[in-house]
Amino acid sequence: SYDLTQPPSVSVSPGQTANITCSGHRLGNEYVCWYQQKPGQSPVLVIYQDDKRPSGIPERFSGSNSGNTATLTISEAQPMDEADYYCQAWDSSILYVFGTGTKVTVL
Amino acid sequence: QVQLVQSGAEVKKPGASVKVSCKASGYSFSSYGVTWVRQAPGQGLEWVGWTAAYNGNTNSAERLQGRVTMTTDTSSSTAYMELRTLTSDDTAVYFCARHSNGADYWGQGTLVTVSP
Numbered sequence: 001s002y003d004l005t006q007p008p009s010v011s012v013s014p015g016q017t018a019n020i021t022c023s024g025h026r027l028g029n030e031y032v033c034w035y036q037q038k039p040g041q042s043p044v045l046v047i048y049q050d051d052k053r054p055s056g057i058p059e060r061f062s063g064s065n066s067g068n069t070a071t072l073t074i075s076e077a078q079p080m081d082e083a084d085y086y087c088q089a090w091d092s093s094i095l096y097v098f099g100t101g102t103k104v105t106v107l
Numbered sequence: 108q109v110q111l112v113q114s115g116a117e118v119k120k121p122g123a124s125v126k127v128s129c130k131a132s133g134y135s136f137s138s139y140g141v142t143w144v145r146q147a148p149g150q151g152l153e154w155v156g157w158t159a160a161y162n163g164n165t166n167s168a169e170r171l172q173g174r175v176t177m178t179t180d181t182s183s184s185t186a187y188m189e190l191r192t193l194t195s196d197d198t199a200v201y202f203c204a205r206h207s208n209g210a211d212y213w214g215q216g217t218l219v220t221v222s223p
């Protein structure tokens with residue numbers, strides 16, 4: 001099976017930058033999405049196709065993907081960005097795999 | 108606006124089956140796929156499977172193959188996920204989501220509890 005590994009937690013001060021990594025074998029060859037999930041809520045897509053933002057997602061969310069690592073960057077982090085974040089890769093066979101998840105704390 | 112509304116919570120005995128529905132509105136149902144994801148209490152997201160609403164093709168997670176069936180009814184814009192031979196490990200919130208470039212719209216989730 002294909003595994004995607006994320007750090008369990010990331011802490012960031014308000015107004016600073018948080019980088020959340022997602023590691024997998026040759027991940028750069030796959031499209032990566034990122035989801036934000038707050039307690040008791042459904043996930044929200046924040047990045048798709050490595051670096052694209054859906055309508056309504058703030059510009060402070062950005063993504064990159066190369067080699068074995070994809071990265072979600074939250075610039076000028078705000079308290080409302082505190083949530084769990086999951087990366088997800090998929091291929092042309094529409095097989096999904098989710099990362100292990102990262103809890104982002106803004107304090 | 109795009110909405111996916113799922114059926115209500117279920118409590119099942121071990122060995123039983125459960126069928127969760129997901130009614131879509133606000134978009135052309137047949138033009139997209141539907142993906143199913145589950146989340147056990149306090150755990151991360153786990154992909155269950157995917158179905159193409161336009162032709163019924165499906166693909167599911169290897170560990171669930173043989174126990175899960177996903178279908179769509181284009182006449183009512185509804186997707187279904189059935190999971191059989193339930194065990195306590197299947198206790199989770201089950202989500203449906205529209206598949207476009209990733210899962211871009213999600214249902215509210217359906218809690219399935221498997222308990223003796």
